[in-house]
Amino acid sequence: MPSDTTEKGLENLMVGSLTANGWLLGSPQDYAREYAVDLEQFTAFVEATQPALVEAFDLRSASPARHKFLSRLQGEVTRRGVVDVLRHGINHGPHHLDLFYGTPTPGNTRAAALNALNRFSVTRQLRYSRNETALALDVVLFINGLPVATMELKNSLTRQTVADAVEQYRRDRDPRELLFGLGRCVAHFAVDDAEVRFCTELKGKASWFLPFNRGWNDGAGNPPNPAGLKTAYFWEQILKPERLTDILENYAQIVEVEHPKTKKRRRTQVFPRYHQLDVVRRLLAHAGEHGAGQRYLIQHSAGSGKSNSIAWLAHQLVGLEREGQPVFDSVVVVTDRRILDKQIRDTIRQFAQVGATVGHAERSGDLRSFLQSGKKIIITTVQKFPFILDEISLEGARRFAILIDEAHSSQSGRSAAAMNEAMSGAGPQGDAQDDPEDVINDALERRMQARKMLPNASYFAFTATPKNKTLETFGEAVPGGGKVAHRPFHVYSMKQAIQEGFIQDVLQNFTPVGSYYRLVKKVESDPEFDSKRAQKKLRAYVEGHDHAIRVKAEIMVDHFHEQVIALQKVGGQARAMVVTGSIQKAIEYFHAVKAYLEQRKSPYRAIVAFSGEPEYRGAKVTEASLNGFPSVEIPDRIREDPYRFLVCADKFQTGYDEPLLHTMYVDKPLAGIKAVQTLSRLNRAHPQKHDVFVLDFQNSTEVIQQSFEDYYRATVLSDETDPNMLHDLKADLDGVQVYSPGQVDELVELYLGGAARDQLDRILDACVATYNELDEDGQVAFKGGAKAFVRTYGFLAALLPYTTASWEKLSIFLNFLVPKLPAPADPDLSRGILETIDMDSYRAEKQAVVQIQLADADAELDPVPVAGGGAPVDPELERLSDIVKAFNDQFGNIPWTDADRLHKLITEDIPVLVSADAAYQNALKNSDKQNARIEHNRALSRVLVALMKDNTQLFKQYSDNGSFQKWMQDTVFGLTYNEAHRPPRP
DSSP: OOOOOSHHHHHHHHHHHHHTTTOEEOOGGGEETTTTEEHHHHHHHHHHHOHHHHHHTTTTSOOHHHHHHHHHHHHHHHHHOHHHHHHHOEEETTEEEOOOOOOOOTTOHHHHHHHTTOOEEEEEEEOOOSSOTTOOEEEEEEETTEEEEEEEEOOGGGTOOHHHHHHHHHHHOOTTSGGGSTTTSSEEEEEOSSOEEEESSOOGGGOOOEEOOOOBTTBSSOOOOTTSOTTHHIIIIITSHHHHHHHHHHTOEEEEEEOTTTOOEEEEEEOOOHHHHHHHHHHHHHHHHHOSSOEEEEEEOTTSOHHHHHHHHHHHHHTOEETTEESOSEEEEEESOHHHHHHHHHHHHHHSSSGGGEEEOOSTTHHHHHHHTTOOEEEEETTTHHHHHTTOOOOTTOOEEEEEESOOGGGGTHHHHHHHHHHHTOOSOSOTTSOHHHHHHHHHHHHHHHHSOOTTEEEEEEESSOOHHHHHHHSEEEEETTEEEEEOSEEEOHHHHHHTTSBOOTTTTEEEEEEEEEEEEOSSSOOEEEHHHHHHHHHHHHHHSHHHHHHHHHHHHHHIIIIIITTTGGGGTOEEEEEESSHHHHHHHHHHHHHHHHHTTOSOEEEEEOSSOOEETTEEOOHHHHHSSOGGGHHHHTTSTTEEEEEESSSSSSSOOOTTEEEEEEESOOOHHHHHHHHGGGOBOOTTOOOOEEEESSOOHHHHHHHHHTTSSOEEEOSOOOTHHHHHHHHHHHHHTSSOHHHHHHHHHHHHTTOOHHHHHHHHHHHHHHHHTSOHHHHHHHHHHHHHHHHHHHHHTTTOSSOOHHHHHHHHHHHHHGGGSOOOOOOOTTTTGGGGEEEEEEEEEEOOOBOOOOOOSOEEEOOOOOOOOOOOOOOOEEEHHHHHHHHHHHHOOOSSSSHHHHHHIIIIIHHHHHHTOHHHHHHHHHSOHHHHHHHHHHHHHHHHHHHTTTOHHHHHHHHHOHHHHHHHHHHHHHHHHHHHTOOOOO
C-alpha cells in the first residue's frame, strides 16, 4: 500500500503518537455542544476521583440536576477561563469539585496517584456547532472532559499549508460559538508538516495567529527532523501530558489589563511562544542542576515578550528545588526601563498565583522589610536600587536569583558592586580594639570581595543588544583557539523576530535625506580658524538654523499626510516620532511642526518630550507648559487623536513600546546600540501594521547597516579582556610620578578609617599641583590612563577569580583624584566663526528609498578597550574663505550640470515671468496671501511648461521631487510677493 500523504494521514500520525504517549482517544459523539464538555471523559474522571459527586450531580442521566450542574460548570469556564477552573475546581451547592490534579511534589504518593487519574483525551473530527452541524474541527484536545485546545491540520503535499489552516479559522470558525469563547480553550492551533501557529482568541478576520516554531538558522521555521516531520516536536514533546500540565500550571492563563484613563479592564488569554517556553525551561533545568552562583545572558530581540518570560521565570524560580531544598530564598527583578517597571510588576503579580509573595521596592528599607515579611519576589528599578541597598544587611547564607531586564554595563560596575555588597552582608565590621592596620586591611578585603559576582546569587540578564561588557559579565565562556569567547545562553534573534512577524523590519523603508546649503562670508577680512572644528560647527549651524528646521518640519508633515495618513497606515491610526539631537532643537521642531500643521489646516497636533526646565527664548519651559497637560500623560495622549507627532529629545528612545508608531523622522547622529535602540521604537507589531518608514536627515545607510548587523543574529564576544593590561596601565601611571605609593596608601587608610574630608584633599591637591607641571601631552596621557584604569578595574574586579590589593587601592585613589584634575589646555581655534558667515540657501532633498540588507551571520564584538586617551590633535588652521568654499563644495553641491545658469533662472528669470502672469497679478491686487499663493503655484507651473524644451532637467526635478518643488515654490513666491508689496521708493 502506498504512503498516506493526505491531510487525514497527517491526522493519523499525530493522533497515533498522542495515544501512544498517554492520551486517550475520545469520541465525537460524547461531546455535549450546549455545555462544551466531553461528557464521557468528564464523568469517568469524576467517577474515578470523587465518586460521591457522580450521584450528587446525577451525571449518568439527563436529569434537571445534571443540567443545572453542567450549566454552572460552563458558566464558570466562561467567567474564569478553563485554566483557572482546572487549577481551582468549582463550587456547586454544598459541594466542591476538583477538576484537575497537578504535578505531584517528589515523594507525595497520594498526589502522584491522583495525578495519574487525569484523563487527557484527543477527539478527531469534532462537530462543535449547535447551528452549523456539518462543521467539524480536525482535532480537539480535552483534559478531564474540558476542551483546552483545537487544531486545524493541513498538508503541503496536497498543496495546502498552515496559512490555509489560519484562513479556515478566520473565515469558517464563528467566534460566537461556545467552544471559541475567550478562555474556553488556551489556544487554537494551525498545523502542517512544516510549521505551527496559534491564536488565543478568535476574532474572525482579525484573529491574530503567532508562530509556535523552534526557529531555524536563527530565523523563522523549523529545522529538518531526521526522525520525521519538522513539526513532530509539537505533538511528541509540547503535548506530552506532563509538559502540557506544566504549561497549564505555570504559563497559560487569563490576565487583565486596566486602561490607565478609563479604568476599564480588558481580559486576554496568554499562552507562551516556543522560545519563551524553551528559555524558561532551560534556565530552570540548569539552575536546578547547578544551584546558585551562575550567570546567564539571554539575548532576546525586541518583540520577544521579555516581560512575560521574566514573569514566568521569576515565579517558578521561587519554587525551584535541588535535593529537596529551595535553590533560591528570594528573587529580585531589576528593570532599567521605568515605563516597563509597572508592566513587569503587574505581569508577575498575575502569574504568581500567591499574590502576597510579590513586593515592589520603591524606597530604602523596602527590600529588607519584604524579605522579613516573607515576600519571595521583589521588583525594583535600577535607578532605585542603589538607594534601597543603603540600609540592607543580609546574611551571606541567603541565596538570590537576580533577574535583570535590559542588562547594560551599568550592572557590571558600581551598581553591581553595591548590590553584591548588600546581598553578601559585607558591611562595617571589626572591633574597635583591633590593630588599625588590620581594620584597614579588613575593610579593603571587604571592598574587593563586594565587587565580585556573588557565589550565593545567580544572575539572569535579559537584553536585545548586549555590549561587550555585558557579554563578558554574563555570557557563557567558550574556550577555543587560544581565546575565550563569550556567548549568550539563549538567543531569540532580531532576524527570527522579523521573519516571524513579531516585529517590523525598521530598515525596510529607510530614506536618507540629502541637505544642500550654501554659506557666504559676511566679513571683509579673511581670518584663520581650526578647519576640522569649524566644519562641525558650520554643519550644526545650518542644520539647526530656523530656516532649515522649518524646511525639514514641512517635509516631515507633508510626508506624514501624503505617505502615511493618505495610505491608511496602521488602519489610519499611525503615529510618528521626530528624533532630535538636543532639547533646544526638540522645542524648535515642536513649534515648527505645530505652525505648519496649523498652516495646512491639519486636524493633527504634536507633543514634545524632554527632561528638565530649559530656557527657551528668555523663559523657562516644561513639557507640561508646552503640551498643555502633565508629562505623565504623554504615553497615553499620543495614542489619542488629535495627537500624531511625538517630538523627542533623548526620551522615549529606549524601552518605549507603542505599536501605533509607524514613521520616524531622524535629525540626530546615531550609531551602534543607540541607532538600534532608537529605530527599534518602530518595530512593535500591530495587527494592521504591515510596514514602517524612516526618514533620516543625518545618518548614512552604511552607518545604520553596520549598527544593526551587530544584533541581527547572535552576538558573540571574540575574546576576554586581558587583566594583565591593568598591570601595564598601573605601571604607566606610576611612572609619571603624579602620585607616590605612600600618598596612595595614606589616602586609602584615611578614607577607609573615616577621616575628615580636608585630610583627603591635602594629599589630592599636592598631586594635582604635580599634574599641572606636566606638558599638554603628558596631562592627556595621564588623565586618559587614569580613567581607563578606573573603568576597566571596576568591570574586571567582578569577574576575576583573584583579588589584588594594589589595584583596589589605586582605584580608590584615582576615583578621588580624576575629578580634581583640570582638563588639559585645549584652545578652541574655531571660536567666533559663526559670527563671520551667513546661510545663503538651504535645500533638503529626499533620496531613493533603501531596503537595508543585513549580513546573515553571528556578529563578533571586541573586548572592552583598556588603552588610555591619545595625544591631542594639532589644529589645522585655514582661512575663512577656504573653509566656506570647502564646506559648500561638500554640502552645497547641487547635483545638476550648469548650476550657475539654473540659479540665475530660478532666482531672476522665472520670477519675472511669473510676475507677468495676468491671473497672478490679479490675485496679488485683489486677494489675500493664501489665495495669491495658490494662483502663484499655477502660474509657476505654466511658466515651467513653457520653458520645458530648453530646461528639461529643471522641469523633471520640479515634477518628480516633491521637496524640490516645494522649495522652488517658496523661493519664487517669496521673491515675487515681496517685490509686489514693496513700498514705493521715495
